[in-house]
Amino acid sequence: MTGTPSSAPLRVALLGCGVVGSSVARLLTEHGDDFAARVGRPLEVVGIAVRRPGRDRSASGVDPDLFTTDAAGLVTRADIVVEVIGGIEPARGLILSAMAHGASVVTANKALLAEDGPTLYAAAQEHEVDLYYEAAVAGAIPLLRPLRESLAGDDVRKVIGIVNGTTNYVLDKMDTTGAGFDDAVAQAQALGYAEADPTADVEGFDAAAKAAILASLAFHTRVSGEHVHREGISDVTAADVAAAREMDCVVKLLAICEKVDGEDGAPGVSVRVHPAMIPRSHPLAGVREAFNAVFVDADAAGQLMFYGKGAGGDPTASAILGDVVAVARHRVGGGRGPGESTYADLPILTMGQALTRYHLSLDVHDRPGVLAQVATAFADHGVSIETVRQQTEDGPGERGASLVVVTHTATDAALSATVDALAALPVVRSVRSVMRVEGE
Numbered sequence: 545m546t547g548t549p550s551s552a553p554l555r556v557a558l559l560g561c562g563v564v565g566s567s568v569a570r571l572l573t574e575h576g577d578d579f580a581a582r583v584g585r586p587l588e589v590v591g592i593a594v595r596r597p598g599r600d601r602s603a604s605g606v607d608p609d610l611f612t613t614d615a616a617g618l619v620t621r622a623d624i625v626v627e628v629i630g631g632i633e634p635a636r637g638l639i640l641s642a643m644a645h646g647a648s649v650v651t652a653n654k655a656l657l658a659e660d661g662p663t664l665y666a667a668a669q670e671h672e673v674d675l676y677y678e679a680a681v682a683g684a685i686p687l688l689r690p691l692r693e694s695l696a697g698d699d700v701r702k703v704i705g706i707v708n709g710t711t712n713y714v715l716d717k718m719d720t721t722g723a724g725f726d727d728a729v730a731q732a733q734a735l736g737y738a739e740a741d742p743t744a745d746v747e748g749f750d751a752a753a754k755a756a757i758l759a760s761l762a763f764h765t766r767v768s769g770e771h772v773h774r775e776g777i778s779d780v781t782a783a784d785v786a787a788a789r790e791m792d793c794v795v796k797l798l799a800i801c802e803k804v805d806g807e808d809g810a811p812g813v814s815v816r817v818h819p820a821m822i823p824r825s826h827p828l829a830g831v832r833e834a835f836n837a838v839f840v841d842a843d844a845a846g847q848l849m850f851y852g853k854g855a856g857g858d859p860t861a862s863a864i865l866g867d868v869v870a871v872a873r874h875r876v877g878g879g880r881g882p883g884e885s886t887y888a889d890l891p892i893l894t895m896g897q898a899l900t901r902y903h904l905s906l907d908v909h910d911r912p913g914v915l916a917q918v919a920t921a922f923a924d925h926g927v928s929i930e931t932v933r934q935q936t937e938d939g940p941g942e943r944g945a946s947l948v949v950v951t952h953t954a955t956d957a958a959l960s961a962t963v964d965a966l967a968a969l970p971v972v973r974s975v976r977s978v979m980r981v982e983g984e
């Protein structure tokens with residue numbers, strides 16, 4: 545792509561005018577003069593594709609004549625296409641068509657990037673246009689540009705953080721106000737944090753898509769959503785949150801991307817999303833409401849922390865508009881942003897190979913020798929115990945006890961085999977809860 549000396553406005557097409565799209569439209573209109581100064585040419589919104597053109601959108605301050613239901617036609621007459629429809633189709637087809645017609649694309653669509661990012665990159669390469677997607681992970685937080693560009697000279701070892709605002713909001717409300725799960729999800733929806741179908745948030749699909757994007761960029765390896773071990777928060781109970789509180793911990797949904805040595809000693813990539821207990825003293829524990837925070841550990845840089853608003857209309861629009869300015873500058877001055885980098889092509893490790901720690905709560909018979917049998921189950925699987933806490937529980941029938949065990953680090957395979965062995969022990973009445981523990 546070469547810069548053109550023209551002073552004609554750059555034509556911007558917006559696909560979607562929901563939570564994020566309406567913020568983008570409003571801010572583009574409000575700050576048009578600043579954008580023109582920053583880019584060197586005005587940006588002109590040439591159309592906004594919507595599904596329901598008759599809807600009242602007067603609050604956006606956008607000229608109603610810009611709304612169209614002809615998204616396919618709109619993408620053929622733009623220099624920059626901003627896709628904020630979400631989902632796989634028609635978003636993918638529209639992006640590919642936009643690129644084929646010479647437009648650079650800015651998207652917030654993590655679901656599409658995690659499912660079929662390579663196709664988008666290939667089209668951008670073929671048509672010599674830009675593909676930017678800072679808003680797709682951790683909303684407003686500048687995170688992908690640092691990984692794609694600023695850290696391109698370093699060796700990233702680990703990326704760990706909170707990348708889903710909805711689930712963080714829900715877990716925070718459960719911890720601090722005792723709110724019920726469904727009420728907290730409804731509040732997150734009303735605040736514009738949740739995906740169109742909040743199952744994507746609650747069951748960890750959204751965080752898994754983001755983890756795939758982060759791991760791909762961090763480790764120069766193609767990682768798609770299906771490579772990510774995913775557990776959501778729908779099984780996190782008020783009792784789990786209370787158990788965490790007793791341990792001076794909080795429960796967070798974490799995305800963890802690591803470069804680790806596999807059994808053969810060769811490096812591989814481990815990518816997982818699951819709830820975990822973290823100590824209240826850990827910086828991630830202080831991440832409240834819909835905020836996101838991500839730590840990046842790189843060989844030369846050491847540890848970096850990125851923190852800010854991970855969801856919501858205006859914060860997400862900030863990231864999108866930063867990308868719009870970047871690709872617009874390329875249009876004016878020449879050059880292109882980075883393409884896909886997959887040269888490392890590392891193998892993806894299984895969840896069983898991931899190294900983690902478990903917190904277990906067991907309901908056991910209160911008899912002599914119980915503790916020894918429980919300890920043997922751990923030892924048999926090579927899992928070392930860090931702490932054990934026993935509490936006698938009176939109730940109807942035979943006296944029982946609750947055992948809370950926290951392990952040292954072991955492979956997830958060994959830990960989960962230990963849980964199976966414990967559940968099969970006659971002295972164990974039930975395994976009440978199992979949760980991974982992260983953070984020192």
Ligand SMILES: NC(=O)C1=CN([C@@H]2O[C@H](COP(=O)(O)OP(=O)(O)OC[C@H]3O[C@@H](n4cnc5c(N)ncnc54)[C@H](O)[C@@H]3O)[C@@H](O)[C@H]2O)C=CC1
Nearest residue numbers: 560561562563564593594595628629630652653855856860
């Ligand atoms: N809401 C948030 O906090 C964030 C959202 N995102 C991503 O941004 C994208 C948009 O999210 P939201 O604005 O929250 O969703 P939304 O559901 O509020 O908006 C999407 C809009 O696209 C419209 N749409 C659907 N199909 C269309 C079509 N064929 N033509 C024209 N319009 C169509 C819908 O009617 C809706 O108004 C998604 O990819 C989402 O994952 C990314 C970061 C944060």
Ligand SMILES: N[C@@H](CC=O)C(=O)O
Nearest residue numbers: 708709710738739855
């Ligand atoms: N639904 C997402 C929106 C931002 O990506 C979230 O809750 O984080």
Ligand code: NA
Nearest residue numbers: 678681683685
């Ligand atoms: Na971001």
